[in-house]
Amino acid sequence: MMCSACRARRDWLLINHGRNVWVRCRCGNQWLEPEIDRADFDALVGGPHGTTYPSVEAGLAALGFDGVFVGIYME
Numbered sequence: 001m002m003c004s005a006c007r008a009r010r011d012w013l014l015i016n017h018g019r020n021v022w023v024r025c026r027c028g029n030q031w032l033e034p035e036i037d038r039a040d041f042d043a044l045v046g047g048p049h050g051t052t053y054p055s056v057e058a059g060l061a062a063l064g065f066d067g068v069f070v071g072i073y074m075e
Helices: 039-043 056-063
Strands: 011-015 019-026 031-032
Touching: 011 039, 011 056, 019 039
Parallel strands: none
Antiparallel strands: 011 019, 019 031
């Protein structure tokens, strides 16, 4: 999988919205990922370590996917 806008291959945010899982890149590009379903999402980020935010915008800001770190890979 690769971001179609900046060609990044990692450092993405997975967003679960209803039955859909969206992938957001640090460059701001966001796409629906049909190969990741709700069960996959829950297995990846669910449990005691998952965090729920009051809105998508709040989560994007809290995790640095609101445009602040465009072009930066976090290690």
